[in-house]
Amino acid sequence: MSVDSREYAVSTEAPQQAAQTTPTAAERTTATAPTDEQTLREIARRVLWISTAIVDAANRGRVNESGVKFGGHQASSASMVDIMVALWFAELTSADRISVKPHASPVLHAINFLLGELDPSYLSTLRAKGGLQSYPSRLKDPDVVDFSTGSVGIGATAPIWAAIAHRYLASHFPTTAEAGRFISLLGDAELDEGAIWEAIADPAVPQLGELLWVVDLNRQSLDRVVPDVQIHRLQGMFEAAGWQVVTLKWGRLISEIFARPGGDVLRQRMEDMPNEEYQRMLRAGTDQVVERILGADPDPQLRSFIADISPQTLTAAIGDLGGHDLGLLVDTFRSIDNDRPTIVFAYTIKGRGLPTEGHPSNHSALLNEAQMTELATASGMSLDSPWQPLEPGSAAAKLATRRAEALRRPVVAPVGRLTVPPSFDRHYKSAISTQASFGRFLTDLTRQAPEAAARVVTTSPDVASSTNVGGWINKTGIWSPTERRDWFADDAERLLRWSEQTSGQHIELGIAEVNLVSLLGELGTTFSRWGERLIPIGTLYDPFVERALEPWSYGMYAGGQSILVGTPSGVTLAPEGGAHQSITTPSIGLEQPSCIAWEPAFAQDLEWCMLEAMSQVGIPGGTSSYFRLSTRPLDQAIARVPEDEALRERRRRHAVAGGYRLTDHDPADEQVTLVGVGAMMPEVVRAAEALGRQGITAGVVCLTSPDLVFRSWHRRGNLAAAQSDSDIVDVLFPSEHPAPIVSVLDGHPHTLSFLAAARGDRIRCLGVTEFGQSSDVDDAYRLHHIDEASIIDAALGLLGR
Incomplete structure (x- = not known):
């Protein structure tokens, strides 16, 4: 590889490096045999054909009665073929984990087919039921996919958080399997996503030398050729973040021409050419290439230089980009050491090798039958x-066999048993908020269930102390990949001991909720990646759940299981006003797949529900949880937790099923049912007492999880539901005893509107529908009509009084 063919823009100061978990470049070169470039080119041609045919089969080869196009991205796949062939057939090891840009999923499936990891029957099933997913999916695709990448930008950053998750595992559980590189293949347009920059700006990232990003720099987005030349800005931004930056702009053919006497004038012309002009030149015929290189105002020196080069050679040279030079790619990947994260900007052509090559509208363009026939012949x-394997006995087939064996991973051993107790048997007497109870719960966990506590890892975006994780941190410490000196250890006035060590169990991030939930997702996949169970718990301010919603949902879609604690919540945090209140988060939690939403009112409920949530994290078939907590201290006597052991266990079962009845009268005597959630329970109970003084029997239902109650109701009449599924909705709202319902929560009222259908009752749903303002709690409740008087008024209205 010539020096001229690789441009470096590397920071001169490397950050402090933690203990390496990846092989060095020399070790990787030793582990991977030299590869013949011509053999790689043969494989690349086959991968280009199969990936293109996968999309073609989904569109031309499938009956479509709906009129909705199947779609696919032949051009976006084509630009990635050479990069991916160089990796899979020459560079990757079985320990590497790789994220593939969404629109290149056909390339991934084509490679897996050639490696024997995908049955050919799937190749015609792109975007069909039970077939290949539209974008790489770790759980839903039938072949090996390391990261789901349908959420542009989010999937690209996932290897960062997976690298941190593995480092955490390795520092706590010595038997953890070794890891290799954590690689992201992403499109240049993907770098517009804010999640990218939030991730690389986190202070922990520059220490991760096992990170390798490869940017498919085809300079096209969905609608256009990207204007201007942005590479220098991007290089500088990654440099500033502590990354090693490698740029593969030109291949070796054109680099050799540049190196000739006078070739610098051609290089300068090509370097200065706008993206749009370059793309148009690619579409021109050989007879036009000289004229287009010279441009509107030809340089005499340039004219003289290219006069000695044939138009055919010039045509081949102008398309000779670094991202399509297989030998250069292999040499580059093998020469990168792991002293810091590395990003490779590999210049490519969108649609490389297809009739749509370089066309500004090729993003979703599909080749017609004549074009597909022409490509098949070539x-x-x-x-x-279309689905022919490599020729048996050929060099390409032999290489595929060797690489398949080298990439084969051991089966992940089943997760070992871990007992999470259902209860601590603690009795809560004094007034306390659920947020404060959460802090006490974590410290209790280290004493009551040390084995489970050892698997817990907490994380927060710079709000650990304000979300009551301080006691846990004092007991377990802050996790750091390297030991760091605590300069405040001798400060007697400090309450929070910020001791950073490899044995710590709290990971503190910068103020970026997207990073928090992305890390939670990867911490929650360790049981399936490396066979070690973690119970990740993240805390953030509840109003910012919406900011983190997409990566949070992505993590669960990709199989990550974790517990997200949002606190403080609602308008109950009254003095903060509209800027720091959450309205829709209860509904978001209820609607989020693969997650149970909880909003316990009392400390005992929190303990039971949190232990139940922990028992479901980090296991096959498990689930995530979202807890919405409050800073409002509640009198724990309101909960009326039974002292009798059997009745107490009955209350616990109801609490973890979704809710319980606070009143003990016969539901047949009930004239109205008041339903409350979380911090609203004091108002609900007082309203019931006030109604009782007027001769109206009001039942009180406390919901710990509207989500689980909704599921219980939704399963009614579903023959596919298991008989063991919870019937808590019938316990709370017995169908034989209908009564009007008033529901109230510190959130949007439609969250509980489904309760009207539980037994066909009339209902009034009280909640928050407007932005608030700074006030005290009583004023806030009156402002939003969730106070005691509003609850009484709603009940009387339903009763016609």
Whole structure:
């Protein structure tokens, strides 16, 4: 590889490096045998054909009665073929984990097919039920996919958080399997996503030398050729974040021409050419290439230099970009050491090798039958029989066999048993908020269930102390990949001991909720990646759940299981006003797949529900949880937790099923049912007492999880539901005893509107629908009509009084 063909823009100061978990470049070169470039080119041609045919089969080869296009991205796949062939067939090890840009999923499936990891019957099933997913999916695709990447930008950053998760595992559990590189393949347009920059700006990231990003720099987005030349800005931004920056702009053919006497004038012309002009030149014929290189105002020196080069050679040279030079790519990947994160900007052409090559509108363009036939002929394939393996006995087939064996991973051992107790048997007497109870719960956990506590890892975006994680941190410490000196250890006035060590169990991030939930997702996949169970718990301010919603949802879609604690919540944090209140988060939690939403009112409920949530994290078939907590201290006597052991256990079962009845009268005597959630329970109970003084029997239902109650109701009449599924909705709202319902929560009222259908009752749903303002709690409740008087008024209205 010539020096001229690789441009470096590397920071001169490397950050402090933690203990390496990845092989060095020399070790990787030793582990991977030299590869013939011509053999790689043969494989690349086959991968280009199969990936293109996968999309073609989904569109031209499938009956479509709905009129909704199947779609696919032939051009976006084509630009990635050479990069991915260089990695899979020459560089990757079985320990590497790799994230593939969404629109290149056909390339991934084509490679897996050639490696024997995907049955050919799937190749015609892109975007069909039970077939290949539209974008790489770790849980839903039938072949090996390391990261789900349908959420642009989010999937690209996932390897960062997976690297941190593995480092955490390795520092706590010595038997953890070794890891290799954590690689992201992403498109240049993907760098517009804010999640990218939030991730690389986190202070922990520059220490992760096992990170390798490769940018498919095809300079096109969905609608256009990206204007201007942005590479220098991008290089500088990654440099400033502590990354090693490698740029593969030109391949070796054109680099050799540049190196000739006078070739610098051609290089300068090509370097100064706007993206749009370059793309148009790619679409021009050989007879136009000289004229287009010279441009509107030809440089005499340039004219003289290219006069000695044939138009055919010039045509080949102008398309000779670094991202399509297989030998250069392999040499580059093998030469990168792991002293810091590395990003490789690999210049490519969108649609490389296809009739749509370089066209500004090629993003979703599909080749027609004639074009597919032409491509098949050029590839030595047949449109009638597109799924042919590599020729048995050929150098390409032998290489595929060797690489398949090298990439084969051991089966992840089943997760060991871990007992999470259902209860601490603690009795709560004094007034306390659920947020404060959460802090006490964590410290109790280290004493009551040390084995479970050892698997807990907490994380927060710079709000650990204000979300009551301080006691836990004092007991377990802050996790750091390297030991760091605590300069405040001798400060007697400090309450929070910020001791950073490899044995710590709290990971503190910068103020970026997206990073928090992304890390939670990867911490929550360790049981399936490396066979070690973690119970990740993240805390953030509840109003900011919405800011983190997409990556939070992505993590669960990709199989991550964790517990997210949002606190403080609602308008109950009255003095903060509208800037720091959450309205829709209860509904978000209820609607989020693969997650149970909880909003316990009392400390005892929190303990029971949190232990139940922990028992479901980090296991096959498990689930995530979201807890919405409050800073409002509540009198724990309101909960009326039974002292009798059997009745107490009955209350616990109801609490973890979704809710319980606070009143003990016969539901047949009930004239109205008041339903409360979380911090609203004092108002609900007082309203019931006031109604009782007027001769109206009001039942009180406390919901710990509207989500679980909704599921119980939604399963009614579903023959597919298991008989063991909870019937808590019938316990709380017995169908034989209908009564009007008033529901109230510190959140949007529609969250509980489904309760009207539980037994066909009339209902009034009280909640928050407007932005608030600074006030005290009583004023806030009156402002939003969730105070005691409003609850009484709603009940009387339903009763016609």
